[in-house]
Amino acid sequence: MELRTVRFERTYPPGAIQFLDPKLRQAGPLAVQGSAELLPNSGGEIRVRGRLSVRMEAECDVCLDIAAYPLEVEFDLFYQPAAAGPRKEEVALRLEDSELDFYEGEGLELEDVLREQVLLALPMHRVCREDCQGICPVCGANRNRVQCGCRQKAPDDRWAALREL
Ligand SMILES: [Zn+2]
Ligand SMILES: [Zn+2]
Incomplete structure (x- = not known):
């Protein structure tokens, strides 16, 4: 009403x-x-x-x-x-x-x-x-705050090549 x-x-x-x-x-x-x-x-x-x-x-x-x-x-x-x-x-x-x-x-x-x-x-x-850098997969540090300097292992192409044989 x-x-x-x-x-x-x-x-x-x-x-x-x-x-x-x-x-x-x-x-x-x-x-x-x-x-x-x-x-x-x-x-x-x-x-x-x-x-x-x-x-x-x-x-x-x-x-x-x-x-x-x-x-x-x-x-x-x-x-x-x-x-x-x-x-x-x-x-x-x-x-x-x-x-x-x-x-x-x-x-x-x-x-x-x-x-x-x-x-x-x-x-x-x-x-x-x-541009969040995320978490370092090696040491777990927050990469926005810490430059942990860990190296991420590059995939090893030699083994990949062997697997193809
Ligand atoms: Zn973030
Ligand atoms: Zn790290």
């Missing part, structure tokens, strides 16, 4: 949102502000807009060091109602405990929206830096 826009401004401390990836962690508060709007004459579609900022940390895919990702994400998303569609009298928009309730018994968790936006903003390959 009540059609309106709700505004939100929230801060989530690390741990409040589960990212479901053991290599990933939230390194500072996640701040978000935005609005959710029930679109008129849309059959109950809602539009969620906003901006979030957070510092994420992930294990570097190459050297396992910590790679930092300060993220600033703007989002503008449309959510369709559940398949059956709303009955008019059920339509309402409110924000309670991070849940955008727009139908009775149906809701959209703001945390889910934020998790998805953060995961989308992170690169597929997470590396601590473009």
Whole structure:
């Protein structure tokens, strides 16, 4: 019945949102502000807009060091109602405990929206830096920090030649 826009401004401390990836962690508060709007004459579609900022940390895919990702994400998303569609009298928009309730018994968790936006903003390959040198296969040193000087054995072509005989 009540059609309106709700505004939100929230801060989530690390741990409040589960990212479901053991290599990933939230390194500072996640701040978000935005609005959710029930679109008129849309059959109950809602539009969620906003901006979030957070510092994420992930294990570097190459050297396992910590790679930092300060993220600033703007989002503008449309959510369709559940398949059956709303009955008019059920339509309402409110924000309670991070849940955008727009139908009775149906809701959209703001945390889910934020998790998805953060995961989308992170690169597929997470590396601590473009030219990460990785870990020395001989001594295990992190070659970004240590010049261990190990020599990687070149494949020995003589044996390869023998095998071909
Ligand atoms: Zn690295
Ligand atoms: Zn080494």
